[in-house]
Amino acid sequence: MHPVAASTLKAKNEGSGLFGFLTALVTLYYTSVMMGNFETALGAYVGPSMAVILVTIFALFYQQRRSVKEFEQGGNYTTLEQTVTMLTPEGNRVEVPAEDGEGRFNVRSMLFVYLIYAVLMGSTEILGLGLLS
Numbered sequence: 001m002h003p004v005a006a007s008t009l010k011a012k013n014e015g016s017g018l019f020g021f022l023t024a025l026v027t028l029y030y031t032s033v034m035m036g037n038f039e040t041a042l043g044a045y046v047g048p049s050m051a052v053i054l055v056t057i058f059a060l061f062y063q064q065r066r067s068v069k070e071f072e073q074g075g076n077y078t079t080l081e082q083t084v085t086m087l088t089p090e091g092n093r094v095e096v097p098a099e100d101g102e103g104r105f106n107v108r109s110m111l112f113v114y115l116i117y118a119v120l121m122g123s124t125e126i127l128g129l130g131l132l133s
Helices: 003-012 016-046 048-072 107-126
Strands: 083-087 093-097
Antiparallel strands (some): 083 093
């Protein structure tokens, strides 16, 4: 990749690692809450031991289907929202961002997303539906 394009991509995606990490944590939290509630509801019909086994099978099946779906899509795509393919003087084609504006991972928008995460997880715990209750 062209050095200029690489530095522009780095600046545009600054903070994406933290965003991905926190999104993964929120997803893991809500998956655990969902599976716990499903296990409790199912335990009333088949007993707690069988409910744990069925929930585990369900979780593994769900994850396997999700992985197959992502694999079938190929994963060969760009994560940039707007790009332009340019020809370098060496004859290589590179994708560069279409504009040099502020990146999508700026502090203001990320703070808003983190606030939404905190409100969602906090309200789940306050209502007694979360992992701690």
